Amino acid sequence: MNDVSVPRAGVFSEHLYRLLLRAYPRAFREDYASEMLLVFRDAYATAARRGNWGVLGLWRDIAGDFITSVCSQRIRSWMPDNRHTVMLAEQDALALALHFTLDIGQRTDIGHTRASNEDNLISVVPDDQDLLRTRGALFVVSDGMGGHSRGEVASELAIHKVKEAYYRDRENDIPTALVRAVEHANAAICQENATEKARGYARSR
Amino acid sequence: MADEERRDPAALLPLTPTVFHILLALADGEKHGYAIMQEVEARTDGAMRLGPGTLYGSIQRMLKDGLIVEVRSRTGAPHGEERRRYYRLTGFGQRVLQAEAQRLEDLVHMARSKQVLPGFGMVGGVS
Numbered sequence: 001m002n003d004v005s006v007p008r009a010g011v012f013s014e015h016l017y018r019l020l021l022r023a024y025p026r027a028f029r030e031d032y033a034s035e036m037l038l039v040f041r042d043a044y045a046t047a048a049r050r051g052n053w054g055v056l057g058l059w060r061d062i063a064g065d066f067i068t069s070v071c072s073q074r075i076r077s078w079m080p081d082n083r084h085t086v087m088l089a090e091q092d093a094l095a096l097a098l099h100f101t102l103d104i105g106q107r108t109d110i111g112h113t114r115a116s117n118e119d120n121l122i123s124v125v126p127d128d129q130d131l132l133r134t135r136g137a138l139f140v141v142s143d144g145m146g147g148h149s150r151g152e153v154a155s156e157l158a159i160h161k162v163k164e165a166y167y168r169d170r171e172n173d174i175p176t177a178l179v180r181a182v183e184h185a186n187a188a189i190c191q192e193n194a195t196e197k198a199r200g201y202a203r204s205r
Numbered sequence: 206m207a208d209e210e211r212r213d214p215a216a217l218l219p220l221t222p223t224v225f226h227i228l229l230a231l232a233d234g235e236k237h238g239y240a241i242m243q244e245v246e247a248r249t250d251g252a253m254r255l256g257p258g259t260l261y262g263s264i265q266r267m268l269k270d271g272l273i274v275e276v277r278s279r280t281g282a283p284h285g286e287e288r289r290r291y292y293r294l295t296g297f298g299q300r301v302l303q304a305e306a307q308r309l310e311d312l313v314h315m316a317r318s319k320q321v322l323p324g325f326g327m328v329g330g331v332s
Contacts (some may be wrong), residue, residue, distance in 0.1 A: 065256020
């Protein structure tokens, strides 16, 4: 039984965090999931004392921590346990990529219902080693728009805008840079959509 | 223990900021995970906030490296804390922390000698 009391409003948050814990490799989970949950409860209780903004701030931190630490643990679980991997911290996980040779393959399928394939994907492994070390490789998958007109244009625009914005952004925090890049792509697609509509309207007059 | 004494701390340097701060948090006694997180956040004025995944990922590696050990049962712990795992520095961990602190001090000394920071070379003006 748990001895630590959980604020009622935190039950949902705790449930969500339990779900997130499943993303870690099994061996790591078996060793540390219960401890991580205890830490989460403590952090939640502290954040909740600062109100909703405190809880939101906690989840922002947890999201960043989750992405970097899951990636790091997954990479480590694929690597042999050696001197180089043992001391790497989460922020060095990208540097670890330099020890890999990335063989990249991609495949997409039109499916059974569409006349054209609207999906797009892109993989970017910078030649610049500094850029690779600091920003890593980027893989973007963009689904079509579920039958909306010119979904293939939107998905192609999305992947290129994400790539362009991500590598241009000097933000050190990778999750933040990724979110910004997606927001940038979304804005570009909205803009393109508005322009297309205006053109169509002009043509129809 | 003999193996521990023979190990060269320099082989692990430079430490990552996360590992260095965790070692520093444990320098004055054993702590559980959340206490480590709180101390690191307070000492860095909130600039470094360790999340649970980052913290336990680092702890896992530090245990493997022999820098810290786990102290499972803790007598006299407040109610509800019996199950928590506490961690403390090993002798090797202390030597690694000391070596890293010395390395950082040497770097600061070098920065001062190049007048990047106010210090030796600048006191009383350039002679």
